[in-house]
Amino acid sequence: xxxxxAVVEMLKYxxxxxxxxxxxNDLFNKIIKMLEENSNIVLDFKNVLTITSSFLNASIAxxxxxxxxxxxxxxxxxxxxxxxxxxxxxxxxxNAKEHFSKSPDVRKLENKIVEDTINKKLDE
Amino acid sequence: MNKDLIKANIIDIRNPKSLSTSxxxxxxxxxxxxxxxxxxxxxxxxxxxxxxxxxEYPKYYEIMLSSKIELFIxxxxxxxxVKTVIEAEMQIAYCKSDPTLNLDNYKxxxxxxxxxxxxxxxxxxxxxxxxxxxxxxKMIGCDEKDITLDMCLSDFYLTWQKTLADPNxxxxxxxxxxxxxxxxxxxxxxxxxxxSINFYTANRKVV
Numbered sequence: 001x002x003x004x005x006a007v008v009e010m011l012k013y014x015x016x017x018x019x020x021x022x023x024x025n026d027l028f029n030k031i032i033k034m035l036e037e038n039s040n041i042v043l044d045f046k047n048v049l050t051i052t053s054s055f056l057n058a059s060i061a062x063x064x065x066x067x068x069x070x071x072x073x074x075x076x077x078x079x080x081x082x083x084x085x086x087x088x089x090x091x092x093x094x095n096a097k098e099h100f101s102k103s104p105d106v107r108k109l110e111n112k113i114v115e116d117t118i119n120k121k122l123d124e
Numbered sequence: 125m126n127k128d129l130i131k132a133n134i135i136d137i138r139n140p141k142s143l144s145t146s147x148x149x150x151x152x153x154x155x156x157x158x159x160x161x162x163x164x165x166x167x168x169x170x171x172x173x174x175x176x177x178x179x180e181y182p183k184y185y186e187i188m189l190s191s192k193i194e195l196f197i198x199x200x201x202x203x204x205x206v207k208t209v210i211e212a213e214m215q216i217a218y219c220k221s222d223p224t225l226n227l228d229n230y231k232x233x234x235x236x237x238x239x240x241x242x243x244x245x246x247x248x249x250x251x252x253x254x255x256x257x258x259x260x261x262k263m264i265g266c267d268e269k270d271i272t273l274d275m276c277l278s279d280f281y282l283t284w285q286k287t288l289a290d291p292n293x294x295x296x297x298x299x300x301x302x303x304x305x306x307x308x309x310x311x312x313x314x315x316x317x318x319x320s321i322n323f324y325t326a327n328r329k330v331v
Contacts, residue, residue, distance in 0.1 A: 015190065016189070016190070017186050017189040017190055019158060019182045019183075019185050019186040019189065020182045020183045020185075020186045021178065021179055021182060021183070022183070023186075049189075049259075050186075050189055050259070050260060051256075052158045052159055052182065052185075052256065053158065053159050053160060053161035053253070053256075054157065054158050054159075054161075054178065054182040055182070056161065057161050057163075057164075061161065084252075084255045084256055084259060085256070087252045087255065088252055088253070088255075088256050091161070091249060091252045091253075092161045095161055095162050095165075099162070099164050099165055
């Protein structure tokens with residue numbers, strides 16, 4: 001099995017500021033492709049000045065809805081994140097895990113409640 | 125809507141022309157759309173922002189950052205952001221505790237006082253968001269010279285953590301403390317949760 005390491009220089013692909021959803025989605029798709037190729041992934045944030053939750057949600061957090069954590073946890077490493085950005089990443093991951101850990105039955109109930117709420121609003 | 129009410133010059137950020145300003149004041153809702161992350165949970169309880177807000181504002185914020193214009197945030201907007209996040213986080217926590225997810229029964233203050241550990245945990249999370257925010261902005265709305273956003277937020281957070289108060293109460297107490305004012309006259313129970321305060325009250329929960 002291939003165990004090559006793919007390094008994503010975030011500055012090169014996304015610039016100094018990683019904020020928008022479209023950049024986050026692009027990174028997400030990149031990661032999916034590399035995981036399918038069985039690569040180990042290094043996300044290098046050297047010289048990236050801004051990282052926000054909006055970007056991390058569209059990229060890293062979404063992985064937790066797509067796969068079991070065990071599948072990709074040891075395959076992705078983060079380089080050159082300062083303490084603030086590391087804490088933000090950890091918080092986004094923690095919240096994503098909590099969100100996607102809900103069972104299908106709970107999600108079904110929640111979806112029904114959302115639907116009922118929307119229908120109630122339409123009737124008003 | 126009565127268009128006569130609109131007096132400002134409107135720039136549609138969906139079709140941005142080149143930025144013609146070197147300074148921008150950023151409102152609390154922009155911080156919320158860019159720095160808060162639990163919108164998928166809020167969708168389940170019909171409290172999430174609109175889709176365009178989560179797409180357009182981060183996109184334009186990124187454009188502003190790349191243009192290297194100076195970004196400013198008012199002290200009040202920081203507090204507004206904190207309050208919005210608290211509301212979101214506590215509603216999410218409430219819905220976890222109530223399987224019917226019926227927010228009609230949700231009483232914010234009651235839930236907070238009866239779930240202090242949840243509130244303290246939310247305060248910790250907010251510290252993480254604020255740490256990210258203060259990397260980017262300069263603060264306005266403070267009379268003291270040379271006070272940085274970092275200093276203001278440190279004072280606020282040190283005063284606020286492990287209390288059950290709203291953030292605006294915390295900033296009020298923090299500012300008062302800096303002037304040597306430690307006595308507060310109020311009926312608000314939340315004030316009782318601050319350390320080192322002389323709380324003058326007739327609040328029945330406290331006296």
